[in-house]
Amino acid sequence: MSLDTVLAAPPHPWQAAIVDLDGTMVDTLGDFELALNRSLAELGLPGVDRAFIEHTVGKGSAHLLRSTLAHVQADAAHYDALWAAYQRHYLAINGQASVVYPGVVEGLTRLREAGLRLACLTNKPTAFARPLLQAKGLDGFFTHVFGGDAFARTKPDPLPLLKTCEALGSAPAVTLMVGDSSNDARAARAAGCPVVLVAYGYNHGEPPESAQPDAVLARLDALELGALRPRGG
Numbered sequence: 001m002s003l004d005t006v007l008a009a010p011p012h013p014w015q016a017a018i019v020d021l022d023g024t025m026v027d028t029l030g031d032f033e034l035a036l037n038r039s040l041a042e043l044g045l046p047g048v049d050r051a052f053i054e055h056t057v058g059k060g061s062a063h064l065l066r067s068t069l070a071h072v073q074a075d076a077a078h079y080d081a082l083w084a085a086y087q088r089h090y091l092a093i094n095g096q097a098s099v100v101y102p103g104v105v106e107g108l109t110r111l112r113e114a115g116l117r118l119a120c121l122t123n124k125p126t127a128f129a130r131p132l133l134q135a136k137g138l139d140g141f142f143t144h145v146f147g148g149d150a151f152a153r154t155k156p157d158p159l160p161l162l163k164t165c166e167a168l169g170s171a172p173a174v175t176l177m178v179g180d181s182s183n184d185a186r187a188a189r190a191a192g193c194p195v196v197l198v199a200y201g202y203n204h205g206e207p208p209e210s211a212q213p214d215a216v217l218a219r220l221d222a223l224e225l226g227a228l229r230p231r232g233g
């Protein structure tokens with residue numbers, strides 16, 4: 001960071017930010033759609049449409065696959081075979097049918113220049129998240145990347161946020177959660193982290209305002225660090 005950048009940056013109380021992946025940094029619906037429908041076809045099961053995926057994604061792969069089997073009225077006993085096929089197809093497709101949202105690179109750059117330590121925390125498996133961030137040129141922003149398999153519980157439980165704060169060496173009250181869904185908002189509130197949600201992501205068909213975040217952002221680079229207050233501050 002140059003001296004000019006330091007002098008130009010407005011004062012803010014934040015030490016770190018925890019950033020969600022799907023629906024916040026990358027629009028991954030195309031990857032989900034291809035991987036899921038190729039896996040279902042392999043098992044001789046009917047496919048699903050993008051609207052179903054958009055509504056269901058965000059609670060991790062196990063939830064997506066179980067909900068998919070219920071949605072296509074298939075026996076839950078197909079789960080293991082579907083998971084095996086899905087892992088194979090997802091890893092092969094990962095990043096090819098997904099795009100980084102406008103303002104993400106600029107927003108992450110601003111957070112970094114403001115001196116924040118950054119971690120990515122997603123309910124996506126870590127083995128999917130790391131190569132996706134690499135493929136999209138976003139991996140260099142993050143000192144830590146934790147997926148839905150990294151801890152004993154996933155968002156909306158606060159445990160993954162508390163563990164990520166620990167890894168970042170930052171207290172929850174001065175660690176900002178940036179996400180797109182009620183899973184992020186609920187986890188953040190329970191962990192004691194302030195939370196901002198983007199307006200464009202996947203929130204189970206609900207507007208992000210319904211999750212009562214501290215702010216809703218049209219783009220990640222619209223985040224005003226000086227305008228937000230730490231929890232209890």
Ligand SMILES: O=C(O)COP(=O)(O)O
Nearest residue numbers: 022058059060122123124
């Ligand atoms: O459910 C998923 O696979 C992705 O969820 P995320 O929004 O936490 O990245």
Ligand SMILES: [Mg+2]
Nearest residue numbers: 020022023180
């Ligand atoms: Mg998300």
